[in-house]
Structure formats: C-alpha cells, structure tokens
Amino acid sequence: MHTIFALATAQGKAGVAVIRISGPQAFAAASILAGEMPEPRKTGIRKLRDRAGALIDEAMVICFSGPASFTGEDVVELHLHGSPAIVRRVLDELLSYDDLRFAEPGEFTRRALENERLDLAQVEGLSDLIEAETEAQRQQAVRVFSGGLGEQAEIWRSQIIRAAALLEATIDFADEEVPEDVTPEVKDLLARVRQDLSKEIEGAEVAERLHLGFEVAIVGAPNAGKSTLLNYIAKRDAAITSDIAGTTRDVIEVRMDLKGLPVTFLDTAGLRETEDQIEGIGVQRAIKRAQDADLRIFLMQEGDHLPLEPRDADLVYSAKGDLRDVQPNPISGLSGLGVSEMLDSVVSFLLDRMQKVNLASKERHRKALSVASDALANAEEQVLYGAERYELVAEEIRTAARSLDMLLGRIDVEVILDEIFSSFCLGK
DSSP states (O other): OOOEEEOOOOOSSSEEEEEEEEEETTTHHHHHHSSOOOOOOOOOEEEOOOOOOOOEEEEEEEEEEETTSSSSSOOEEEEEEEOOOOOOOHHHHHHHHTTTTOTTTTTHHHHHHTTSSSSSHHHHHHHHHOOOHHHHHHHHHHHHHHTTTHHHHHHHHHHHHHHHHHHHHHHHHTOOOOEEEEEEEHHHHHHHHHHHHHHHHHHHHHHHHHHOOEEEEEEEEESSSHHHHHHHHHSSOOSSOOTTOOOOOEEEEEEEEEEEEEEEEEEOOOOOOSSSSHHHHHHHHHHHHHHHSHHHHEEOOOOOOOOSSSOOOOOOEEEETSSSSSSBBBBOOTTTHHHHHHHHHHHHHHHHHHTTTTOOSSSSHHHHHHHHHHHHHHHHHHTTTTTGHHHHHHHHHHHHHHHHHHTSSSSSOOHHHHHHTTOOTOOO
C-alpha cells in the first residue's frame, strides 16, 4: 500500500500548518526530512532539510505507531510554520520520494475504516463534525463519532443472534426431546430489539433535520409584514419590503444560528388568489415550502382566509401589532413588538422536537434500521406458529443482523463509500 501525505490544515497563511503522512514508509520518509524520529506519541523539534541539505523549516514532529493511530498505520505529523511557501516546499520534497503520493479526499479516514479504527457510522459522524455550524450540530456529531451508534448496534445484534442461536439449537435437535420451549425468550428478545429500533427510526428524521437545518416558514396574506419580520430577525435587508401587495414572488431564505440551533427562516409569497401567472407560481411554491417546514409562523389580519390552515404546533400572531388596537398575540417586524418572545417559542418548539433525536442521523441509517425492524416483525409473526416455522424465523433474524452490519459498514458498502469520502478534505 502506498504511503500517502497531505496538508491537514486549511490552505493559506497561518500560524501553524500540519502535514500528515500515513503508511508503511511514513517513518522512513519523515526521517529523510527531519533526521532521527522522536519516540511514538512524544514531540520533537527537528530541522527539515531537502536532499541537498538545505534548511526548509524548523518543525515539531509527532509519530504514531500503527495500529494505535488514527489510520491504523504508522503516521507522522509535521507541524510547520504556516507559510504557504514552506508548505509547498515540504509537499514537493515528499512527492519526490519513492512510494509516496498525495492523499485523495478522505483517504486518511477511509484507511481508518479499512483498518477497523472507525466504523462507517463514525466516519459519517466525523464528516458531520467537520461540517457542524451550531452547538446542537456539534453535540450530535460528537455522539455519533464517539461510536455510540456502533455500540448500540452491537447490543441489538448480540440480542438477536442470541435468539437465532436458541432457534438453531432447537432445529438441530428436532428429532430429540428438547427440555425447554425457547419461544418465550425468543419473542422477548425480538420484541425488545424491535422496540428500540422503532425509537431510533423515529428520531432519525429529526436528527437529519438537525444536520440540514430546521425550516421555519413565515406565512400570511400579501402585505402582512412577512418580509419586514424576516429582515428584523436577520438584522439586515434580506427581503424587499413595499406597500405594493405581492412584492415577494419567490421563497427567500435566511439561515442563522438560533441559540445553538441551525434554523432557516423562509419568507414566502403572500397567500391569495391571483391572475398574475408569476405571482401564482410564487404562491404555489410558498404553500409547498410551508407544508414541508418544521414550523409555520402565521401573520394574520382581520378578514384573512388563507389557503393553508395552521397546525396545532404552529405559531399564530396578529400582524402589524404596533399599528392596531388591542389584538391577540400581536407582533411587528417594524417595531420589534413580540419578536423576542416569538423566537423563544421557536426555540422551545425545536428543542422539544430534539428530544426524539437519538444516534441515527442519516437516511442510510434510517433505511438500514427499517429493514432490520421489518425483518424482526416478520420473525415475531412466524415464531407464533411454533417449531415448524423456526427456520423461517431464523432467516428473518439473519436478514436483520445483515442490515445492522450494513449500518456499521461491514458488508455491501462499496457503492456508497466514494460518495461519503468525496466530501472530505485532502487532509482527512
């Protein structure tokens, strides 16, 4: 296997730049540059020189012996002064060595997966951790990257394998008298795991929304003050405001960190019947985006009849509350009346939704868990018929176990690896 190297920190001028080398020739290559290597996991200050002996830089060198390293291979990190010229010179020097090449995107992490330092769920957690923009996203990514989903999947797998073993023993001794009926224990194991899977599946959709960002749509008739409210929330002129009805024709989005939560506020076209073809398209888009949103904020005026009804959890306010007499739940994006309380209500609603978030956070996770859950449901149904259906039950259990193995990347994952690792930077 080739030894690979790459810049592990961001491109450009910085205080420190880190170049990572991994593979069978990592120590040998680094010693050509820096001389004698420090002991594994201890730092050493070394002068880096090219083949002609010219000084390139003075760097801190750290060695990690495989398999006790991130990739599971021998790894060397060179902590250089963060000059682009120094980085470029060191990379060029490494490229001139035999059996060394630039790493491909995500190749360090891919080797960690192949060497069983990480499972596939942890790889995805690491990707989410790198992309995290808010505190809630960071916390969720850390939970997955720490191996929580893999540990839970191992527990589920051991329980259903126990059920399969009980059935297999009964099948193997079908011609002999079995002293104990295994059906009650098998039923209990299958039901327990399927209940856990159902909870995880339920939370997977919310976790995916957390990763992508929650959507909150501002809904109302034309000239209800939707764009003004969006601008007040964004603290900038994100949307055009005008006294002319129908100014907003498309959905305008403002993404923000709302008390640690990733939230995209949507300013939608005013909802009304219209003969204007372009405005009509905007209205239909507004209705569709509002229907798909996690939460809607309705700005209502007297006499409004909107083609969209509030859901139980939606927030309903009296629009332009600063210009009217006493109204229920008034709000105004012009004066800020009620906006702070409204944002608190949005946060409260989203935090309540996040109570359902467990460890599964990807559509791939949800599908694998659903396949396992369906297989166990079939097994529970078949086990009621007794020993004559035990072979069918055992096969359904094997299907569930294979699905859990796919969750962790142990089998049948080559088709998705390239897509996952393409989003990683070269140094990962």
